[in-house]
Amino acid sequence: MLVLEGIERRYGATLALRIDHWEARAGERWLIAGPSGSGKSTALALLTGLLRPTSGTIVVSGQDLAGLDGSALDRWRGRTIGFVPQRLHLVASLSVLDNVLLAQYLAGNPTDVHRARATLTSVGLLEFVDRQPSTLSQGQAQRVAVARAVVNGPSLLIADEPTASLDDEQAARTLELLTTQAERSNATLVVASHDGRIRHAFAHRLNLARGSVQ
Amino acid sequence: MNLFRLSASYIRQSGLATALNLLLLILGVGTISLLLILGHELESRLTRDAQGIDLVVGAKGSPLQLILAGVFHVDTPTGNIPLDEALRLRNDPRVAQLIPISLGDSFSGFRIVGTEPELIAHYGAVLAAGRLWSAPFDAVIGADVAAKSGLVVNGTFAGVHGLGGGGGEHAEPYRVVGILRPTGRVVDRLVLTGLASVWEAHAHHEKENHDAARAHTDDDEREVTLALIQYRSPLVAVSLPREINAQTNLQAASPAFEAARLFSVFGFGVDILRAFALLLILAAGLGIFVALYRAMDERQYDIAIMRMLGASRARVCGALLLESLLLAAAGALLGLLLGHFAVSQIGVIAPDAAPLATAAWRWLPQEAWIVALAIASGILAALIPAWRAYRIDVAAVLAKG
16 A cells, blocks of 8 residues: 655655655555654655655655656545655635535546535534634534545545644544544545544554654 | 635735725726816817808907817807998809808806807707897707706796896897707807897897997898808918908908917816826836735735745746736726716816716727726836746745745
8 A cells, every 4th residue: 555665764864754664555554753853744745746756765655756746646636645744734714615515526526515515414513514613612623623534435534633732632532533433434544643642543563763663 | 716716815815905006096097087088078069060160250350269269169258240241252253152250148147149040050959949130039959958947848948248247237128039949069058049139139238237238130230240151162371360360350260270379378288187186197117016026025925835835937927927917907907987977977077178078988998008008017017026026946945934
């Protein structure tokens, strides 16, 4: 599903990230762990094709990312990857439903209101579809961001520090939400986090501080 | 969901600043279209009214005044000229047609014009009812006169001395014997009668005023105000006017030349207004630019997430351009509507200009230029923000959180 081989990413002479070998199978749950500055964000940017490695190959869902460029890469990203950013970034001028429809539209899929509603129902937000993002709680907004990430049925679901600003109970619920949604789409789940509370939930771990896979 | 809905949602959200920019744009476009329509209508009316009149001959004075009085019927004439001098020109082989005109009286703001029946044919007017004049104080009235005054055939009215109103009434009333169909030319606003009516009216008037120094009924001393001349060939323009001005006590003035002079005089004011309106459009474009540019600080996150969701660089640029274009197009269309609406209501502001309102909903090809200008300013306003959107480092923005 996901293979990284001999990856190095440098900024000038500085080495930001190095992954000799990482392989994840479909449906697995992975935690990318490590303190701030260890290269978690760089790893996620490499996986989504937003950054190119200085050397090495990345194959996601059978696609060698070096073979994609420009708008073809953008389209591939929209269809293959669901991304939940740390700061959610819902589009404030659009309703909850429209935020989810936007994800369908930008991925080049036909906008399907039934599917968007079903996805919002699965994250427990059916009655919020017509609300503006500014009227939602942090937890509700995060559910919208998750719905937006999975509405296109991605094969890779990525979350960046999803539990950083949450209390224990909310953090557990978020983790639960991510795993069930990844299972629904049969997607590989990759969570980047330095939050020790969620460590136990992941069978597979990529520990960047030590540059090793566990 | 599509780019149009997305851009529209941003416009809705941006509220007051956008509304103000839109207002500036509407006012700028509206002003330009108002000037364009009025200028065009005025020019075409003046051209229509002057059509077929190559030269106006009258008393010495301001040539522009002579044209205004004799062709457009808006100013007082320069004075009177002897009828026989005018008629002598009629026999000149270079003159195809000469129509004498005698001015001096009016009826509720409409001018009473003593003339010959040829003037009706000259304006291409036909009788809607009644017949032509055959006796003094028979009158044929233009369509506007009939509509405003409610006069019908056999109705009577009193002429007032002077052109503006406020003068004394003449004793002898006029009788309407004919009403003309509308022509869209100045004749619609005239009361036509025989030359004899004017002579008799003024003979009476002067007697009433105990000022009967001269008897106007005497053939040799009969006067008219001016005469409209049509050349037999355009080449006549080279010789005849100069000859008249140099060798007689008359003055010859060309409507085409004087109208052009008139336009150059008030064209200056129109140019200033137009420059001001362009400034408004420019300010609106600048306003849209500033609003978009400032919004980019917040918008960069939206753009980054859109890129993450699969949007290409071109598409996020397109969304910004579309937003600006939507505003510009809305401003242009609403501005045009405002301009046309203002023309339709021109009579409320300036009653004298009321006839121009008939042109209110006629669309001019030049208006496409206004729309193009507004849309160009919209594109220009979005160029730099769109470039920023194009260059956004998605990974960095999303990591920055």
